[in-house]
Amino acid sequence: MDWEIKRGQPWPYGLFVWQNHLNLAFELPEKKKTGRGNPENSHPDERKLEIRIYDLLKKTSVTMPINAGWRLGRSYGVCLELQPTEADGAGRASIENYGYQVLCNGETIPMLYGKAKRRMAGKDVYLFKEKAFDWDGDVSPKLDFDDIILYKLHVRGFTKHASSGVERRGTFEGLAEKISYLKELGVNALELMPVYDFKTVNPEDGQKDERKNYWGYGPADFMAVKPEYAADPEHAGESLKRLIRALHREGMEVYLELLFTKKEDTEFKLACLRHWVLDYHVDGFHLNAEMTPIKEILSDALLADTKIMSENFDGSCDKNVCGKRRAIYHNAFQDGMRQFLRGDEGSAGRFMAQILNRSTEQGYIQYLVNNNGFTMMDLVTYDGRHNEANGEHNLDGPSWNFSWNCGAEGVSRKKEVLRLRRQQLKNAWILNVFQQGTPLIYAGDEFGNSQKGNNNAWCQDNEISWLNWNLLKKNDWLYNFAAEMIQLRRKVKILHPEKPYVQTDVSANGLPDVSFHGKVPWFVGEDGWDRCIGCMYAGDGEAWYFAYNMNSIRETFSLPSLPKRGLWKVYLDTAEVNAKDMEVKDGKILLERHSIVLLWGEY
Incomplete structure (x- = not known):
């Protein structure tokens, strides 16, 4: 397998492949600083640039010089053509079977626009081309953040x-x-x-x-x-x-x-x-x-x-x-x-x-x-x-x-x-x-x-x-x-409704879509200083009440009344004291310290 190398286009950056031809455009790295913090004084044309091409199947490589005259500013353009020989098998004629490195004074230059890599003997080798992938009709689920x-x-x-x-x-x-x-x-x-x-x-x-x-x-x-x-x-x-x-x-x-x-x-x-x-x-x-x-x-x-x-x-x-x-x-x-x-x-x-x-x-x-x-x-x-x-x-x-x-x-x-x-x-x-x-x-x-x-x-x-x-x-x-x-x-x-809460009775069911309470209904202490908060969600004949006792002692919560004499039932208690489906007939519920109780009701 032979490669022909010549001057290419230094822009746009990256690798462009067509048939057995490719154009590699890259930027020369910034000059390294000396121990005193000053850049090296070498001119870009004085640096030795090379491209090393790897045969990924045979695990061999060939190194070719990059002409200093192919530079425009700090950018280089290299054009490569893969030329199969009679001794090469049909499989090796594909660009996909080759990778490359660019070296400056013997050191590998990172290829910022390199889209695929392999490790070979502990070294990074960039691929010329990846095999085409069959997405099989793949489409994005296109989910909304709310869901x-x-x-x-x-x-x-x-x-x-x-x-x-x-x-x-x-x-x-x-x-x-x-x-x-x-x-x-x-x-x-x-x-x-x-x-x-x-x-x-x-x-x-x-x-x-x-x-x-x-x-x-x-x-x-x-x-x-x-x-x-x-x-x-x-x-x-x-x-x-x-x-x-x-x-x-x-x-x-x-x-x-x-x-x-x-x-x-x-x-x-x-x-x-x-x-x-x-x-x-x-x-x-x-x-x-x-x-x-x-x-x-x-x-x-x-x-x-x-x-x-x-x-x-x-x-x-x-x-x-x-x-x-x-x-x-x-x-x-x-x-x-x-x-x-x-x-x-x-x-x-x-x-x-x-x-x-x-x-x-x-x-x-x-x-x-x-x-x-x-x-x-x-x-x-x-x-x-x-x-x-x-x-x-x-x-x-x-x-x-x-x-x-x-x-x-x-x-x-x-x-x-x-x-x-x-x-x-x-x-x-x-x-x-x-x-x-x-x-x-x-x-x-x-x-x-x-x-x-x-x-x-x-x-x-x-x-x-x-x-x-x-x-x-x-x-x-x-x-x-x-x-x-x-x-x-x-x-x-x-x-979690489709629209933001407005704290009013938007569904005309007798209760606001969301409301805040303290240990007594419809009243929250100044900035919730007692660490007890009740949050009621309501709509379409259904209501949920989240009772939060973040205090270090037990607290009794009085619950807001439901329309049509509806009853609150316990859904869960993080303290595992109030039993699931327990009806709260007197409108009050005791919460353990640092616990949350979820209740629900229909009306």
Whole structure:
């Protein structure tokens, strides 16, 4: 097999293939700085540039020089033609069987626009072309944020633990084996932490320890799938496509957490997002507003149907005029709900505001926990962080967690501590599911996964971060409760109606669509200082009452009367004291400390 090389077009960047010809346009990397912080003085033409072409079948390579005269500014254009010889078999004549590296003075240059990679002898090799993938009529479920139950996970950590029970642990294939599990839980959208080829060790950090980047934030080849996340690393792109196709068939959407750095320009970031949408059928992205040109993304025609999630941003430039496709990643929800869960003074007012927090123009992604903090189990098990394993003397990670260990730090065998933790976990699920935004579940919280108090496990590619699936059997009561709450949210429409609450009798049934109460009906103490809140939802002859006692003592709630002498019945009690379907005939109900009771009635 012979290759002919000549001058190509230095723009647009990336690789363009037609038949056995291809054009590679790339940018020369910035000059390295010397020890004094000054750039190297070498002229671009003095650098030795080469392209090394790999035969992926024979595992051989050939290196050819890149002429300095093919440079325009800092950009190069190289044109290559594959010329089969008589000795070559028919299969090797395909561009798909070859990859490449570009070297500058013997060192490999990252190809920012490289869309597929392999590891060969520990080196990154970019592919000229991937095999065509049969999407078999794949279409996006096109879910509304109001209907989504979002589940965030780390592809490797989700099934890497031996207890996961999957055949190909820590891979896209392993995740695919868990699709039925996710559907049974009630999940219909996944947010994947970085699956692009991020650097496990950042050479710019100057780290000399052995810690590795497990989460995936930082420098990366943002267009290429991480080979190690596939059962067959040589076909990682195809592996991810199969996963997305399988999820779409089950009515589940897929979003990528894609956090650019300051180095990439706007043009590249737009090209990157388009690539994931066009080539991988990704349904949306979680982006960092500080590092991403949100305005340009929302006004991009190709991305008009793509869901965009980020921190607070101006959505006035959104080109999508048909339905909500952007959402605020609601970080403030986490702290406010944690404070109310803990029973902090003054937190009830913020809690009530969250119940009404909804928009017809954009969604809100709400969560009590995420990867950058405690798991839900650790939230009720630890008062402080325990990050000693990170090697920074427990000084890293959030210091304010608004957590409560329920009376003992860490693992405990005390019955009262365990009872309170069980209660608080149920309380947390109710707080997260029954608000007006899109609930985000952090993987493993549905069965009490723990990181042993580590709230910054960015470098823990081990059992600290990997989900322990043995806990699913041990804490099946929690999984069943979580699944029931998700099902209840979907089933009872007045708990999450199509339009925002207006606190008036919109259905002419005698009660407002939502109303707030204290320990007595229709009256809430100043800012809910007593930590007792009642929330009633009503419409079409049905009403639900959520009684929240976040106080440290038992409290008696008087319930509002239902029209037509309707009776309240207990649906559940997180303290497991008031029995299911118990009728409240005297209009009063006693709540244990730190407990929530759900009641319903017809009239």
